[in-house]
Amino acid sequence: MSQTLTNAIESQFRDKFRGSEGLAERAQQIFPNGVTHDGRFLKPFPPYIKSAKGSRKTDVDGNELVDFWMGHGSLILGHSYPAMVEAVQKQAALGTHFGACHELELKWGEWVQKLIPSAERLRFTNSGTEATLMALRVARIVSGKSKVIKFAGHFHGWHDLLAPAAEPPHDTGVYSTPGVTSGTDGDLVIVPPNDLEATSKAIDEHQPACVIVEGTGGRWGVVPMRGEFLRGLRELTAKKNVILIFDEVITGFRVHPGGAQGEFGIVPDMTTLAKILAGGLPGGCLAGRADLLEAIAFDNPHGKKMKHPGTYNANPLSAAAGCAVLEAVATGEPSRLANERARDLRRAFNDVFEKKDLNWVSYGDFSSVKIIPEYNGPRPESDDFIPYDNDFKKLDRSYDTKLLHAFRAASMIGGVDFFGWGAMVSACHTPEDIAVAAAAVSQAIDLLRADGFLT
Numbered sequence: 370m371s372q373t374l375t376n377a378i379e380s381q382f383r384d385k386f387r388g389s390e391g392l393a394e395r396a397q398q399i400f401p402n403g404v405t406h407d408g409r410f411l412k413p414f415p416p417y418i419k420s421a422k423g424s425r426k427t428d429v430d431g432n433e434l435v436d437f438w439m440g441h442g443s444l445i446l447g448h449s450y451p452a453m454v455e456a457v458q459k460q461a462a463l464g465t466h467f468g469a470c471h472e473l474e475l476k477w478g479e480w481v482q483k484l485i486p487s488a489e490r491l492r493f494t495n496s497g498t499e500a501t502l503m504a505l506r507v508a509r510i511v512s513g514k515s516k517v518i519k520f521a522g523h524f525h526g527w528h529d530l531l532a533p534a535a536e537p538p539h540d541t542g543v544y545s546t547p548g549v550t551s552g553t554d555g556d557l558v559i560v561p562p563n564d565l566e567a568t569s570k571a572i573d574e575h576q577p578a579c580v581i582v583e584g585t586g587g588r589w590g591v592v593p594m595r596g597e598f599l600r601g602l603r604e605l606t607a608k609k610n611v612i613l614i615f616d617e618v619i620t621g622f623r624v625h626p627g628g629a630q631g632e633f634g635i636v637p638d639m640t641t642l643a644k645i646l647a648g649g650l651p652g653g654c655l656a657g658r659a660d661l662l663e664a665i666a667f668d669n670p671h672g673k674k675m676k677h678p679g680t681y682n683a684n685p686l687s688a689a690a691g692c693a694v695l696e697a698v699a700t701g702e703p704s705r706l707a708n709e710r711a712r713d714l715r716r717a718f719n720d721v722f723e724k725k726d727l728n729w730v731s732y733g734d735f736s737s738v739k740i741i742p743e744y745n746g747p748r749p750e751s752d753d754f755i756p757y758d759n760d761f762k763k764l765d766r767s768y769d770t771k772l773l774h775a776f777r778a779a780s781m782i783g784g785v786d787f788f789g790w791g792a793m794v795s796a797c798h799t800p801e802d803i804a805v806a807a808a809a810v811s812q813a814i815d816l817l818r819a820d821g822f823l824t
């Protein structure tokens with residue numbers, strides 16, 4: 370990208386988010402990069418949020434932002450959903466950790482069984498990362514095999530076993546994750562997404578313990594995966610007797626009350642869940658076939674037990690929040706509304722890009738909205754549109770990080786916090802939020818042009 374010409378974005382951002390700047394300076398002395406999650410790193414500094422309600426969050430200066438992070442996808446009903454707040458407050462007064470079994474964990478588990486087709490049995494964890502780690506251990510115990518097949522670009526959390534290949538570049542086919550040993554790396558087999566033939570060959574060659582897949586494609590659909598491929602994958606893994614794991618940490622309770630498996634009518638062998646599962650509080654779970662989950666039980670038929678401690682497993686606060694939210698999710702209305710609003714947002718973005726004569730494009734499935742900031746291809750003609758005919762090497766690319774920081778900062782000046790190059794839409798986003806988002810993008814493009822980031 371060309372050099373900054375005017376610095377309009379930086380000066381307007383500093384002016385608007387004045388109160389956050391001092392906090393960000395303090396943070397530099399506490400946290401690497403001053404942040405507690407890589408995704409929160411923003412130049413010149415991130416805004417500090419004080420409260421949130423529905424689709425909006427408010428920062429320390431009183432600026433309101435339409436939020437498209439939505440708790441990293443955990444808040445399909447928006448911030449501070451009243452029934453969730455009430456349930457958590459009530460539970461906090463009764464006790465936050467009994468170090469014992471409690472009835473609410475049963476109710477929470479029964480909601481999962483009711484909604485998720487593959488959930489014959491389950492175990493709660495503290496996060497999605499723990500859930501996918503547990504899935505692999507169980508698959509290895511049951512199958513007696515060690516290799517794992519994953520798809521390029523799919524994100525399953527940050528533990529050593531699955532961290533590699535979650536991001537581009539994919540063109541070299543060589544992935545290395547600093548800090549992960551070559552032995553661990555060597556157990557991972559990476560195949561291109563949406564390629565059944567390559568998956569079949571990889572299964573024959575490597576005889577893996579399992580195949581793990583994100584329900585609608587890597588990183589909530591950068592390279593969309595649709596029903597036809599997923600059904601083919603189910604058939605293939607069943608035929609070759611390989612355990613199929615759906616990672617529905619994002620898609621679970623979102624794209625449909627039953628997740629991607631509910632939407633596409635597929636029953637995987639195991640499923641990992643988190644985010645909406647715990648209603649916006651920390652929590653995850655591994656669910657699946659009773660005979661597989663037996664590997665976690667004492668004296669099980671597999672002859673080996675997967676150890677499963679975890680101080681906060683099924684903690685009462687997450688259970689209370691999860692039950693309150695899953696009860697609403699079960700109606701199907703939150704998924705329907707979020708999907709509809711996301712479609713409106715994609716259309717609004719594409720209208721702006723066309724009006725501004727800019728080579729950006731928006732696409733996505735269900736409640737996910739993606740933006741490609743350098744696009745050379747046909748414009749969308751339907752809501753089904755996938756750029757570049759779903760060629761994953763063209764779709765899953767990295768873009769200029771300076772442009773990303775400038776775009777996010779410029780959008781915040783217009784009152785919107787986008788989730789990187791995209792948005793996670795919830796059931797509480799309104800048509801007005803969509804209009805604010807479209808106006809913010811339009812204004813951001815003007816600022817990016819003024820600052821020399823775009824022509």
Ligand SMILES: Cc1ncc(COP(=O)(O)O)c(C=O)c1O
Binds near residue numbers: 501583619
């Ligand atoms: C598909 C998927 N799997 C696993 C994870 C990891 O979950 P957590 O952040 O709760 O560890 C994520 C997080 O975004 C995810 O999107």
